Amino acid sequence: MASLATRLQRREDIAHGTMAFHFDKPAGFRFKAGQAIDLILPDLAGGASGSDRHAFSIVSAPHESDLVVATRMRDSTFKNALAGLPIGGLAQVDGPFGSLTLHRKPNRAAVFIAGGIGITPFISMLRHASRNAPDQRLVLLYSNRRPEDTAFLTELQRLEGDNRNFRLVATMTRMVESSLLWMGRAGPIDEDLLKRVAEDLPDPIYYVAGPPSMVTALCDALERAGVDADDIRSEAFHGY
């Protein structure tokens, strides 16, 4: 896979300790909503094997002009270098790769289940579907500690208002640590919630993304809720 050169256009805070990075989309770069890239920072080349690259799901939708990734910022070599990349600074992308893409049977619903930063592939899929598959039934179960940590919350609420076939179920697990008002759901995504959201959905396929421990727990909960393993697709963000 040949690497393509790109430049950083801008960066933005999208939640507590969480940033989105907008890069130029290289000419001819094509991807499906939900796929990922390896982002390579040339200044880190020559370090420990693989330390100059990280995998990120693409947040932007295929029809958008930028190539956007989002991440929880941590004190790691890669993320410190990413945070320090100047506007206009060079990077490279390898990809796209990954098969966490929306199924092509519009008569079957999709239930997206995101833990924290696991929202990234689903934002791209939701932006894409709202434009290209407005009749498909979509539900997003999105778990965060607090509203402050919840990336893209305002956009998701707007998408729900714009698309009558999309339902957002955001839930907070540590409201006691929040200084914001939250009138929505609190508590973890459990079997009971998984069963209830599926009640009126046509033959749903489930998509799970986030830190590995959360993905494992949610896939287990889905199976306990009676979902066939063939109808569960997942992506674990190793490194969290």
Ligand SMILES: Cc1cc2nc3c(=O)[nH]c(=O)nc-3n(C[C@H](O)[C@H](O)[C@H](O)COP(=O)(O)OP(=O)(O)OC[C@H]3O[C@@H](n4cnc5c(N)ncnc54)[C@H](O)[C@@H]3O)c2cc1C
């Ligand atoms: C398909 C895919 C999509 C992803 N999308 C996103 C995204 O949209 N946003 C996001 O923030 N992160 C995403 N990740 C995770 C991302 O690539 C980083 O691993 C993560 O952000 C942690 O990076 P770090 O620099 O904070 O930690 P690091 O310093 O890189 O790693 C922390 C610890 O995790 C271990 N580790 C790192 N990578 C792996 C691995 N592949 N397997 C096992 N152990 C590993 C390291 O050895 C280290 O102990 C994705 C991962 C994959 C595979």
